[in-house]
Amino acid sequence: MCENHVINTLFTDFQSNMDREQEIREVIRNICKDVGQISREATTVLQVIHHNEAGINPACLKARELFEKAREGYARLTEALPPNDYYKYQEHWRNMTQRYCFLIALTIWLETGILATHETVAEVLGISALERKTGFHLDIEDYLNGLLQLCSELSRLAVNSVTRGDFEKPMQISKFVMELNAGFRLLNLKNDHLRKRFDVLKYDVKKIEEVVYDLSIRGLRPKPEPVVEG
Amino acid sequence: MPPPGKHYRGNRKGSNQTHTLASVARETATSLPADSPVLAIFKDAARKLNERQDRHERLVKLSRDVTIESKRIIFLLHSPITKESSENTLTEAKDRVQKLINGPIKSIGLELENSPAHLHGRAVTAGFQEFIEARTLLSLMAEKRIITYPEVQKELEYDITDDDNQRSLVTMLPESDYMLGLADLTGELMRKAINSISSGDSEECFQACQVVRHLYTGYLGITGSRLLVRKLPTTRANVNKVEMAVYALKVRGGETPAPLLLPAAPAEWEPPINLSDDEGYY
Incomplete structure (x- = not known):
């Protein structure tokens, strides 16, 4: 029956397309596994900032080295990805990319005390910041998610700096995170994953403000002139 | 001692304490320049x-x-x-x-x-x-x-x-949307088959049934698509319904008035051949 033949071709074509897709997924998954491993290494390296002031600079240098490696990984990923299909396979690298945004923003903040822009982060990873019809880029939502992770990490750093006897860093962190907080309020967030992550920010802000408050009422706050670092 | 909440409120009203949590937060927020790079x-x-x-x-x-x-x-x-x-x-x-x-x-x-x-x-x-x-x-x-x-x-x-x-x-x-739409087609064909029974066109009913079966057979062979798997139970239900309808038409067809009968319908009863091998899958 002719109808049967048409239907059969229909399904075999679809199945072969699905198989091809599976192969691409497999390649992408493997690359992401490698690059993800590097991100975990960088996370571990940067943990030193919480207990050792002197370790911060070497940690940043080491992290930079790892970002170089990640950059190679992203280049491989760009190559493996069919140009039209960024959002088809995005779930594979989404978490990892958010993690990198956080790590890069943290490193840059530790080095210079300023906020890394979307373009800067994309450049460190060797990918485009522009959302185009084809090719690989750094999604704006992933970048923002990375910044929210940065705020959580900094709230921890504020507490640990005080423990270490550094009363200036919490002030610097407080100013920085408040600025970010004000910035996030400009965004029109829908009820999605970014919004959920954003809802955590107020607890980070609260934690930092409590540190500042504790320092203030005990007169430990570096008073005379506002300290400008970096 | 007054409860802590009351104490706090009284405190804020009474003295000019600057170091409350809220005031520190407000202070930081207002000190932001409007044109900051952030x-x-x-x-x-x-x-x-x-x-x-x-x-x-x-x-x-x-x-x-x-x-x-x-x-x-x-x-x-x-x-x-x-x-x-x-x-x-x-x-x-x-x-x-x-x-x-x-x-x-x-x-x-x-x-x-x-x-x-x-x-x-x-x-x-x-x-x-x-x-x-x-x-x-x-x-x-x-x-x-x-x-x-x-x-x-x-x-x-x-x-x-x-x-x-x-x-x-x-x-x-997207091809996946095409395949999902096609899965929904089985529902429409089922409806069509049952409608055609009531309008007396049994030839069309059999054809529709055959297409539904072919489609279902095709879907059973597909692996690796989660969305399609989710639609499979509905497709299966459609196959069932349409096959039951065709079965009923064959078995009880003899009781229908002659003009409504399909030409191929046998006068005497014969085993319902329309229960296809698809049934073996569930």
Whole structure:
């Protein structure tokens, strides 16, 4: 029956397309596994900032080295990805990319005390910041998610700096995170994953403000002139 | 001792304490310069996010337009009872499908012209599936064959001329949406088969049943698509229903008045041959 033949071709074509897709997924998954491993290494390296002031600079240098490696990984990923299909396979690298945004923003903040822009982060990873019809880029939502992770990490750093006897860093962190907080309020967030992550920010802000408050009422706050670092 | 809450309120009212949590927060927030680079970054991000959300909303609307019109076309295709009226219906349905292709579906293509494919896939998938359902049902009724994916995709290519510039535009139809729409087609065919029994056209009923079976067999062979697997139970139910209907037609056909009988229907009872081997799968 002719109808049967048409239907059969229909399904075999679809199945072969699905198989091809599976192969691409497999390649992408493997690359992401490698690059993800590097991100975990960088996370571990940067943990030193919480207990050792002197370790911060070497940690940043080491992290930079790892970002170089990640950059190679992203280049491989760009190559493996069919140009039209960024959002088809995005779930594979989404978490990892958010993690990198956080790590890069943290490193840059530790080095210079300023906020890394979307373009800067994309450049460190060797990918485009522009959302185009084809090719690989750094999604704006992933970048923002990375910044929210940065705020959580900094709230921890504020507490640990005080423990270490550094009363200036919490002030610097407080100013920085408040600025970010004000910035996030400009965004029109829908009820999605970014919004959920954003809802955590107020607890980070609260934690930092409590540190500042504790320092203030005990007169430990570096008073005379506002300290400008970096 | 007053309760802590009361104490706190009294404290704030009474003295000019500057070091409360709220006041420190307020102080930091107001000390921000309005033109700080951080705020500039976020203004840029807000613009990007808004653009994306607006586009998404527009696409959801277009997709809903496609869905509604497709549902109406399907309804139209179900309505004719006699052979003559079905000719007219087919022409009208063809016309409306063409309008759909040149209207909302083209607009979807225009919206997505400069943004990455699949970013807004979720906004348009419902419309596409319904459209495929209508389009394949039409092709099945008009040409007795199911239109294939490359053929449908070809229909969604446009040539646009504006200001002496000629460019081509394609509304990307994901193949998965095509397959999902096709799964829904089994439901329509089931309806069609049962309708054709009541209108006495048993030949059509058998044909529809055969197509539903072939489709179901095809879906059973597909691996690796989670969405399709989710539709499989519905497809299975459709196969069941249509096979039961055909079975009933065969078995009890002898009790129907002669003019309504199919020519092939045997006078005496014979085993229901229409319980196909598909049944072995569940």
